[in-house]
Amino acid sequence: MRGRPLLYLSYGQDMALLNTPAKRWWTLGLVLVAVLLPFMLEDDLLVVLATAFVASIGAIGLNLVTGYAGQVSLGHAFFLAIGAYTAAALSGDPDSTRLIGFGITSLPIWLLAAGLVAGLAGLIVAPLAARLRGLYLAIVTLGLVFIGEHLFKHWRDLTGGVGVGRPAAVPELFGLQFAVDGAIFTKAQKLYLLMFVLLVIFGVLARNLVRSRIGRALAAVRDRDLAAEVIGVDVTRYKMIAFAVSSFYAGVAGALLYVMIGFVEPGSFNLAMSVQYIAMILVGGVATISGSIMGAVFITLLPRVTRELPAVLPFISSSSTAGGITIFQVETILYGLLIIGFLIFEPRGLFGIWVRIRTYWKSWPFSH
């Protein structure tokens, strides 16, 4: 009711995504800023942000299975790879003698296909999750990464092989090419806007999923699978749904991730990438969609910051030959420190910090 936002007359009103005026205004403001950014920032930063948006989609996927459903997965890199190669193969040059290609450059088609193939792979892995949990599941999903690494290194027709690679998917929508500079927009601006729109779409979809019956079932499985089963949640089914949806998101993210640089290298889908995504959701906030986005943006922007470090701290060098500690090592150390720090001091991640700030002002002038 007008002026009385807490006087709920229907459950729909209670469950609404933007149930308070404050949330509506904040969301509108954020969207406006995000849309105006490409006209204010340098192109190279836009590319980083676009990558961050794509990583966000991937992080949302991991958060669905690990954060919401509580199934630890170290195999995220594997599903990202499946998505990346499905998209690259579909939109690849059909006349190439070296690589598989089907010449379907339409973005919706290869994006959906990438997601579906990855989702299917997730579905195949899911029965394992139904039987295992915790550390055992982590080890099994870790195995996926190694199988994947081996497969992609040696399937040269698909991946181009180590050190060579293959061109990434070609983003084209209704004849509009995104990966080339246009008359009005540059390539970076176009890609930024495209990724932003896709992030909004997949973000809202995920948000709707987790506040539905499925989302509640996943949370029940996470909190105690036995208790969930007792209250009538089909644990196996929901674990499969979690893996399938999560892998779908990973596939979509994988397909888009290399569009910015235009090149996929099979060696990049390793354990480090999986850990990076784990870091994103831990830093951002476990079991939150906005937290996944915050974490992904944070982790993706981190290298940009560390690259500036040698100028400030002379003992850090920018190349491995100069001796001392390199920026890449600093980055790795930072990941570790961040994960440890957040787990100890703010287990709810950046989202938790945000909630704390919000509560502080919401409860003004009281504390509770």
Added chain:
Amino acid sequence: MSTATIATRVRDRAIATPNVIALREKDMGLWQQVSWSQYWYTAELVGHALLALGIEPGDRVAIHSENRREWLYTDVGSVSVRAVTVGLYPTNPAAEVAYLLRHSGTRVLIAEDQEQVDKALAVAGELPDLERIVFVEPRGIRHRYDDPRLLAWPDFLALGNEHREAHPEAVQDRMAGAGPDDVATLVYTSGTTGPPKGVMLTVANVDYAIRELVEQGGFTSPPPSHKDCVLSYLPLCHVAERVFSCWFGAGAGVTVHFAESIETVTTNLYEVQPTVLFGVPRIWEKITAGVQIRVGSATWLKRKIGGYWLRRADWIGETLAANGGKHTPASRLVYAVGYVLCYRALMDRTGLRKVRYAASGAAPIAPEVLRFLMGLGLPMHEVYGMTENSAVATANRPGRVKVGTVGEPHEGSELRIDETTGEILTRHPGTFAGYWHDPEATARMIDPDGWLHTGDVGEWVDGTHLRITDRMKDLIITAGGKNVAPSELENALKASPYIKEAVVIGDRRKYLTALIGIEPDTVGHWAQVHRLPYSTYHDLSSKPEVIALVQGVVDEVNARFAAAEQVKRFRMLPKLLDHEDGELTATMKVKRSAVSDTFAELVESMYQGGTR
């Protein structure tokens, strides 16, 4: 043209504005809405059901329930068939239920749930007139109780439906016969002395009260309308809550929201954000204490900023009180800054931001509490009235507030102070028809000239406003011959957030003493902050540190009174006063005699040994 009753008023609203919302009640987390047409439909159905049960004009229908939709349906429904509504307090123990039902000769009882049904069944043997007990909540009753008098609410309505099909005009015909002298409701006064007395309010009384208080804006300015909403949380059987929920609704179309229970009032206030709010002093004291404690326990920055603005609120309140409730340029400026930094959020969080008219009544309130709330931006008005005059006596009018007084007499009503006794007398069409089955007591209340003797002692302030000194019976005359009004001292003590109850004693004694009960929430919090471990209420209130805390409050209050009016000694009450133990009335007023009897030893201990 037939007489206007609350039933005709609800019916007319149902015809004029059928789809406007009349009532809201929270159920399964959602506020369920009832439009005026649904309201009247159900109330008429209740009327038919009562006809089907053979209710004749003048028969009594009792309601024993918390505030809920069914309460109003029954009230309006029984008035529509010219029956008399009798309200019972949900806290009434079985013995009192027996007394009230027997004394009123109730034929049909609407009981809320198993708890209330059990009370009635426990004493059913003593109630020959009671024919039917309708229960609203079936949980625990259905399939387990087989008393032939029990009837479930849906079956009760089905009975009404059958009757409506057979005689569609029956309720309307009965309504048309209503006259101004029909008794509309029996309101049992809580009775701080002796058993409760049933006040007969006639259709004409209620009609006068609605016209005076609601339609002509005897309280609010501008008068209430369908844009206003109220929260109904005090017992509906009390005349004050009946005015603000039932009569404001029927008379002015105000949307009534039912609180889930008295414990959830704070949450419900936050959700509903009412525009008109009535409270008894206890509620306002609790809100004041709540605000102070919550600001005091906030984090550092909030505590500093909040604390600063609460002190400013005291000052703003004083300025407002000195100007009849109107701002001076300086106070308006200070309030505007404070509004942005603190008051807006604070009032929003407490659910008081949209309140355009707040009233305190039913018992005297400490001026400090009024001033503080006024300073926060709540337009507080102390009002005065009693069941016997249909709650029409005096009210502070917006813009002409005098803190410490109960305001000016309503226009068109007569009020004077007896020259010899100082007793307040009122005379107007709202004066009750008499006590039920008690002509003697009636004769004591109404003199041959039609003046109602209120039993309150008062005096004029500036010739326009009335100040109540105390209840006549409560006035203390000390052994030194000094007249003391205990309520003034008691309210000054209760203005402290740490003190819940204070009973001043000293009639025919050398000096004044007090029994003091602490507020467990705030003192408990205080003990926690001061790392003082405690187990029970008794343990907490007997801690030397707590006694020292109370001593500090007593000293502070004493400093404002003359030597003969100071509390020389006090003792802590070893338990929370309770309705069930007979120490409080159903309206949570202290029964002085019961308290001084129960704690006679404590009282005596204060008068032993030398005086200080």
